[in-house]
Amino acid sequence: MTIVVTGATGRLGRHVVAGLRAKLPAGQVVAAVRSPEKAADLGVEVREADYDRPETLDAAFAGASKVLLISGTEVGRRVPQHQAVVDAAAKAGVTHLVYTSAPHADDTSLVLAPEHKATEEIIRASGVPFTFLRNNWYTENYVQPAQQAIATGVLTGSAGRGRVASATRADFAAGAVAVLTGEGHEGEAYELAGDVAWTFDDLAAEISAIAGREIPYRNLTADEHRAALIEAGVPAETAGFVVALDRNIAEGTLAGATGELRALIGRPTTPLGEGLAAALTEA
Incomplete structure (x- = not known):
C-alpha cells in the first residue's frame, strides 16, 4: 500500500504525514508537494506535485493506492486545480481518494463552500472510491x-x-490518518x-x-x-x-458539534x- 499526501508541507499536511509515519512504515508514505526542497525533513519519499501543472501529477501518483487531496489555498482557483488532481488519481488507478472539504458542503450558505461542493461533484463523477472529510x-x-x-x-x-x-489541525489530521489507514470509509462524507x-x-x-x-x-x-x-x-x-x-x-x-471526529480518532x-x-x- 502506498499513500500519497498532497500539500504535505502545509500546516495540516505535516500533521498527517507524521501521523501516518507513526502507524506505517515510512516507505508506504509519499509526500506530494509543490516545492520538494521544503519537504526534506518529512522522513518519507518526496515527489513534486503542483496543482497548477497537471503534468507533474502523473508521476506523483504513480503506484498510489490511496491519495489524500488536501484542498488548495487559492480561493477562486481551486476547482480546476482539484479537477487536475482527481483526473490524475483516476488515471493512476487510485482505489481511495480522500478529500478535505467543508461542513455540509453540498447544502450550506458557508462562504467557502461552493468550491468544495464543486470538487465533491467532480470526485463523485470520476468513479474513484472516495471519502469526504468535511472539516x-x-x-x-x-x-x-x-x-x-x-x-x-x-x-x-x-x-x-x-x-x-x-x-x-492535529485533531483533523488524526481523522484523516484514521480514514487512510482504516477500512470501510469509502462513500462516506464525515462532518468533522x-x-x-x-x-x-x-x-x-x-x-x-x-x-x-x-x-x-x-x-x-x-x-x-x-x-x-x-x-x-x-x-x-x-x-x-x-x-x-x-x-x-x-x-x-x-x-x-457532531461527535464524528471524536469517534474517528478515538x-x-x-x-x-x-x-x-x-x-x-x-x-
Missing part, C-alpha cells in the same frame, strides 16, 4: 484575532451569539468538528485566561466590523471575507483554550 474551522485560525485582542484589550467581531465547533461549539464570548474568556486579564468580546455590525478590519490594515477583500464568515457563524453554519478533541494557547506559543 469544521481550525482553532488555529483564531491566532491572529487573539493576538489582536491581547494587544488592544478587546476581541471584536460580528458573529453575535453564533457558535464554532472548532478543533485543532470539535466536541464543543463555542461562542465568541467563550473565545474571549479563553484569551483572557491566556493573557491573565479580562478581554471582553465586542459584537459589531457588519459595516462596523469591516471598517475596523480595514482600519487595522486588513485588505478590503480579506475584510469582506472575514465579515461574511462571521455572518455565516451567526447563522449557525459552523455550530455542528479520543476527545482538543479543548479550545488548550489548542489556542499552544498555537499562540508556536506563532
Whole structure:
C-alpha cells in the first residue's frame, strides 16, 4: 500500500504525514508537494506535485493506492486545480481518494463552500472510491484575532451569539490518518468538528485566561466590523471575507458539534483554550 499526501508541507499536511509515519512504515508514505526542497525533513519519499501543472501529477501518483487531496489555498482557483488532481488519481488507478472539504458542503450558505461542493461533484463523477472529510474551522485560525485582542484589550467581531465547533489541525489530521489507514470509509462524507461549539464570548474568556486579564468580546455590525478590519490594515477583500464568515457563524453554519471526529480518532478533541494557547506559543 502506498499513500500519497498532497500539500504535505502545509500546516495540516505535516500533521498527517507524521501521523501516518507513526502507524506505517515510512516507505508506504509519499509526500506530494509543490516545492520538494521544503519537504526534506518529512522522513518519507518526496515527489513534486503542483496543482497548477497537471503534468507533474502523473508521476506523483504513480503506484498510489490511496491519495489524500488536501484542498488548495487559492480561493477562486481551486476547482480546476482539484479537477487536475482527481483526473490524475483516476488515471493512476487510485482505489481511495480522500478529500478535505467543508461542513455540509453540498447544502450550506458557508462562504467557502461552493468550491468544495464543486470538487465533491467532480470526485463523485470520476468513479474513484472516495471519502469526504468535511472539516469544521481550525482553532488555529483564531491566532491572529487573539493576538489582536491581547494587544488592544478587546476581541471584536460580528458573529453575535453564533457558535464554532472548532478543533485543532492535529485533531483533523488524526481523522484523516484514521480514514487512510482504516477500512470501510469509502462513500462516506464525515462532518468533522470539535466536541464543543463555542461562542465568541467563550473565545474571549479563553484569551483572557491566556493573557491573565479580562478581554471582553465586542459584537459589531457588519459595516462596523469591516471598517475596523480595514482600519487595522486588513485588505478590503480579506475584510469582506472575514465579515461574511462571521455572518455565516451567526447563522449557525459552523455550530455542528457532531461527535464524528471524536469517534474517528478515538479520543476527545482538543479543548479550545488548550489548542489556542499552544498555537499562540508556536506563532
